Amino acid sequence: MNYVPHTKEDRSEMLSAIDVSSVDQLFADVPLEIKLDRDLNLPAAMSELELMNYMSELAGKNISTDQVVSFLGAGVYDHYVPSAVKHIISRSEFYTSYTPYQAEVSQGMLQAIFEYQTLMCELTGMDISNASLYDGATGVAEAAMMSSRITRKQRIIISQTVHPDYRTTLKTYAHNLDFDVEEIPFKDGITDFEALKELISNETACVIVQNPNFFGYIENMEIASEIAHKEKALFVACVDPISLGILASPGEYGADIAIGEGQALGIPMGFGGPHLGFITCQKKHMRQMPGRIAGETSDNKGRRGYLLTLQAREQHIRRERATSNICSNQALCALAATVYLSWLGKQGIKELAEMCLQKAHYACEKLSLVPGLKRKHSAPFFKEFVMKMPLDPEKISSDLISANILGGLPLKRFYPALSDSMLIAVTEKRTKEEIDMLCRALEGLV
Amino acid sequence: MTMPLIFEKSKQGRKAYSLPKSDIPGKETTELLPDWAIRKKPAFLPEVSEVDLIRHYTELSHRNFGVDQGFYPLGSCTMKYNPKINEDVAALPGFNNIHPYQPEELVQGALELMYKLGRDLCEISGMYEASLQPAAGAHGELTGLMLIKAYHESLGEGEKRTKVIVPDSAHGTNPASAALCGYEVVEVKSDERGGVDLTSLREVVSEDVAALMLTNPNTLGLFDENAVEIADIVHSAGGLLYYDGANMNAIMGIVRPGDMGFDVLHYNLHKTFSTPHGGGGPGSGAIAVKEILAPFLPVPVVKKDGELYTLDYDRPDSIGRVKGFYGNFNVLVKAFAYIRSLGAKGLREAAETAVLNANYVMRKLQGRYHLSYDRDCKHEFVIDASYQLKHGVNTNDIAKALLDLGFHAPTVYFPLIIREAMMIEPTETESKETLDAFIGAMLKIAELSESSPETLQEAPHNTVVGRLDDVTAARRPILRWTPPEG
Numbered sequence: 001m002n003y004v005p006h007t008k009e010d011r012s013e014m015l016s017a018i019d020v021s022s023v024d025q026l027f028a029d030v031p032l033e034i035k036l037d038r039d040l041n042l043p044a045a046m047s048e049l050e051l052m053n054y055m056s057e058l059a060g061k062n063i064s065t066d067q068v069v070s071f072l073g074a075g076v077y078d079h080y081v082p083s084a085v086k087h088i089i090s091r092s093e094f095y096t097s098y099t100p101y102q103a104e105v106s107q108g109m110l111q112a113i114f115e116y117q118t119l120m121c122e123l124t125g126m127d128i129s130n131a132s133l134y135d136g137a138t139g140v141a142e143a144a145m146m147s148s149r150i151t152r153k154q155r156i157i158i159s160q161t162v163h164p165d166y167r168t169t170l171k172t173y174a175h176n177l178d179f180d181v182e183e184i185p186f187k188d189g190i191t192d193f194e195a196l197k198e199l200i201s202n203e204t205a206c207v208i209v210q211n212p213n214f215f216g217y218i219e220n221m222e223i224a225s226e227i228a229h230k231e232k233a234l235f236v237a238c239v240d241p242i243s244l245g246i247l248a249s250p251g252e253y254g255a256d257i258a259i260g261e262g263q264a265l266g267i268p269m270g271f272g273g274p275h276l277g278f279i280t281c282q283k284k285h286m287r288q289m290p291g292r293i294a295g296e297t298s299d300n301k302g303r304r305g306y307l308l309t310l311q312a313r314e315q316h317i318r319r320e321r322a323t324s325n326i327c328s329n330q331a332l333c334a335l336a337a338t339v340y341l342s343w344l345g346k347q348g349i350k351e352l353a354e355m356c357l358q359k360a361h362y363a364c365e366k367l368s369l370v371p372g373l374k375r376k377h378s379a380p381f382f383k384e385f386v387m388k389m390p391l392d393p394e395k396i397s398s399d400l401i402s403a404n405i406l407g408g409l410p411l412k413r414f415y416p417a418l419s420d421s422m423l424i425a426v427t428e429k430r431t432k433e434e435i436d437m438l439c440r441a442l443e444g445l446v
Numbered sequence: 447m448t449m450p451l452i453f454e455k456s457k458q459g460r461k462a463y464s465l466p467k468s469d470i471p472g473k474e475t476t477e478l479l480p481d482w483a484i485r486k487k488p489a490f491l492p493e494v495s496e497v498d499l500i501r502h503y504t505e506l507s508h509r510n511f512g513v514d515q516g517f518y519p520l521g522s523c524t525m526k527y528n529p530k531i532n533e534d535v536a537a538l539p540g541f542n543n544i545h546p547y548q549p550e551e552l553v554q555g556a557l558e559l560m561y562k563l564g565r566d567l568c569e570i571s572g573m574y575e576a577s578l579q580p581a582a583g584a585h586g587e588l589t590g591l592m593l594i595k596a597y598h599e600s601l602g603e604g605e606k607r608t609k610v611i612v613p614d615s616a617h618g619t620n621p622a623s624a625a626l627c628g629y630e631v632v633e634v635k636s637d638e639r640g641g642v643d644l645t646s647l648r649e650v651v652s653e654d655v656a657a658l659m660l661t662n663p664n665t666l667g668l669f670d671e672n673a674v675e676i677a678d679i680v681h682s683a684g685g686l687l688y689y690d691g692a693n694m695n696a697i698m699g700i701v702r703p704g705d706m707g708f709d710v711l712h713y714n715l716h717k718t719f720s721t722p723h724g725g726g727g728p729g730s731g732a733i734a735v736k737e738i739l740a741p742f743l744p745v746p747v748v749k750k751d752g753e754l755y756t757l758d759y760d761r762p763d764s765i766g767r768v769k770g771f772y773g774n775f776n777v778l779v780k781a782f783a784y785i786r787s788l789g790a791k792g793l794r795e796a797a798e799t800a801v802l803n804a805n806y807v808m809r810k811l812q813g814r815y816h817l818s819y820d821r822d823c824k825h826e827f828v829i830d831a832s833y834q835l836k837h838g839v840n841t842n843d844i845a846k847a848l849l850d851l852g853f854h855a856p857t858v859y860f861p862l863i864i865r866e867a868m869m870i871e872p873t874e875t876e877s878k879e880t881l882d883a884f885i886g887a888m889l890k891i892a893e894l895s896e897s898s899p900e901t902l903q904e905a906p907h908n909t910v911v912g913r914l915d916d917v918t919a920a921r922r923p924i925l926r927w928t929p930p931e932g
């Protein structure tokens with residue numbers, strides 16, 4: 001199977017039309033010494049049926065959340081994906097198109113991006129959004145680089161309660177740009193703002209805090225924002241978009257840049273990607289924004305239309321002086337988020353956030369009643385929280401599998417000091433019965 | 447007719463969503479959260495019914511052109527057919543509904559797929575080990591350069607090697623990625639055959655060069671016959687070679703970057719291996735490297751331990767991670783399905799046919815369009831509008847006229863070294879009939895440029911909007927819809 005339509009006759013007609021005896025002749029400029037003199041060593045080609053069987057077999061070696069009840073979160077959440085989302089992003093006019101370079105035949109995608117930008121601005125309470133970034137982790141790195149461009153400073157301060165993968169990604173990027181990355185410790189699961197006051201200086205480009213933080217706890221972003229601004233550093237808020245149905249928006253607490261992982265907005269967990277990095281900022285920072293941006297304009301007859309704009313920031317124009325090297329982004333994931341947020345609407349996002357909040361609190365209360373389990377910290381939380389376990393959380397996690405439960409994340413791999421703890425996430429999908437089942441299973445184990 | 451925005455269809459109280467009825471004792475938000483944490487001003491999300499929602503985005507889809515709608519000869523983007531079966535297999539719950547932090551023994555199928563795809567990508571490129579983590583081509587470039595930097599640092603030459611050489615015909619992401627990696631970019635000229643000018647290259651190569659980034663075939667669609675010599679020049683000065691894999695579709699099974707002397711490459715799985723581009727992503731920029739760079743690959747790397755597949759984080763020289771989790775997994779599934787569908791012979795035939803198609807279209811257009819380099823091309827070629835310019839018709843006019851005739855336009859005004867460039871990449875999945883129809887359209891446009899240039903200057907005429915005012919858009923940017931006052 002190779003999807004090549006040519007018949008033998010087509011091929012010979014084409015070859016004679018260009019006056020070439022064989023296709024090999026078209027490769028005559030490839031030096032013989034480097035030409036591959038054998039077939040690639042790959043398994044034999046499969047028919048569609050064989051491929052489906054083979055891939056189903058591989059997929060079958062994974063345990064999906066259709067088979068188990070999941071309490072895993074830590075940046076990737078088991079939220080419900082509405083059918084409307086799947087149907088729209090499966091329209092091939094969208095998914096088989098390239099970046100909308102030819103605006104006149106790409107109005108659909110461009111308008112959807114413009115709507116996405118509006119939705120993300122509304123949700124985060126900011127002025128400007130781009131068309132998307134790769135994910136939350138690279139979003140943190142892009143925000144740090146953007147802050148450095150704006151402030152012309154190279155010192156980045158990030159809370160240790162920001163997702164560990166985001167922090168390691170930031171450090172990888174920072175190493176090559178000679179950025180200095182320092183971490184703010186935490187106390188009782190919350191960023192230690194007194195420590196931030198010690199760390200910050202007039203050399204600081206930005207302060208990055210996540211809310212709800214990696215442990216699910218609510219950070220006092222207003223205080224963090226004040227501390228940052230007092231030293232003329234930018235404040236970067238890393239947020240969970242679902243939480244913004246009820247939690248204060250980055251705009252409300254004066255963030256300069258908001259970023260986050262948009263997977264929760266109608267995108268499957270998919271073993272970690274593709275997900276959606278979003279970034280929004282205040283208007284004054286518009287020209288330092290990385291990546292694609294769609295804008296409204298009009299055509300030669302005065303009709304409203306959309307195109308990619310402010311391209312003087314971008315790599316294909318500015319090359320080594322571009323605001324970022326990003327080219328391909330996560331457009332289809334942004335489309336999913338657009339349909340998802342429009343499906344929820346103004347009231348739906350609030351109700352959904354409230355439902356996550358309430359179910360997580362119910363779960364926390366019930367789990368605290370299981371002998372040996374207790375809350376590790378006391379901070380207010382949204383849809384995730386940390387429980388101290390009486391036995392090794394890794395062991396508990398693997399024992400829960402036999403009860404068809406995917407337990408929370410054992411925190412040891414990221415926070416050795418929390419090796420007795422598990423991070424538990426509860427979305428709207430979890431029912432009372434499932435939460436009670438988790439409690440019963442744990443009672444049996446501990 | 448102006449197409450309304452979803453916000454303009456909103457009516458208070460309408461809804462598409464439904465949520466399960468709460469089955470737990472409910473508490474007020476104010477009981478659970480401190481007042482300072484709570485949002486004061488609600489987000490203005492549209493309130494629409496589900497049928498409005500579906501019709502709105504279905505209507506938008508009608509205003510969009512994809513490969514399934516027609517021929518899409520966008521040079522450097524390899525807009526080949528995206529097989530439907532690959533969409534179906536990637537949507538299997540066993541791939542789609544798995545969490546990245548599930549214990550390894552519960553995701554053996556996913557890890558096996560990643561391991562095998564990594565091996566396949568090494569075989570196709572002649573490399574040693576792969577990382578599937580980068581999310582797109584530019585991300586792969588950045589990652590590859592980070593590996594090069596880590597390599598030089600390991601030899602104590604990190605401070606000394608500050609430059610990356612990029613040909614003047616390179617993709618814009620090449621210099622942008624090099625800059626993002628902290629390198630100074632040095633441009634090297636093309637020679638009269640469209641390849642790297644060896645004399646200029648020798649002049650700029652010295653002990654301060656970290657790497658040369660090259661696409662081969664290059665953005666002119668031409669194979670650089672001096673590949674081996676170029677590699678020798680750079681290697682002998684202690685520099686490494688980066689291969690931009692955007693054009694891999696031309697050479698699969700014929701020649702391998704590893705055998706040409708390159709040390710690291712990125713693939714664009716969304717080009718070469720048929721995964722759809724999604725209107726601008728998600729893509730995948732998987733990389734593969736020679737053994738000397740393997741210790742520096744991002745963590746985690748998928749490893750095979752006997753019968754078990756694991757995520758290896760224990761790589762002390764690793765540059766760290768470049769994104770969350772393990773890569774755009776769903777895209778990886780489709781690319782793997784594609785490689786396994788085609789096999790070795792299928793991949794080679796795809797490359798050969800892509801090259802045949804490009805040469806066929808090029809020779810048929812030659813004479814009516816100026817061909818910048820008159821030699822056999824690989825999977826794409828560059829023509830320019832210099833003949834048409836005499837009649838006041840430029841490349842943009844030709845591109846817009848193609849839209850009227852039902853085709854997507856080629857990549858225009860790139861590469862930058864050709865004035866009024868049009869870069870045409872037909873791909874292997876297009877039939878002779880489709881190519882002939884496109885050739886017919888291009889010849890008709892060439893004719894119109896002489897007989898009625900004004901028709902072309904005002905094109906497109908048949909699209910949902912006409913030519914858009916990009917100058918005003920950039921000067922007075924409107925980047926979001928704003929709710930009416932009150």
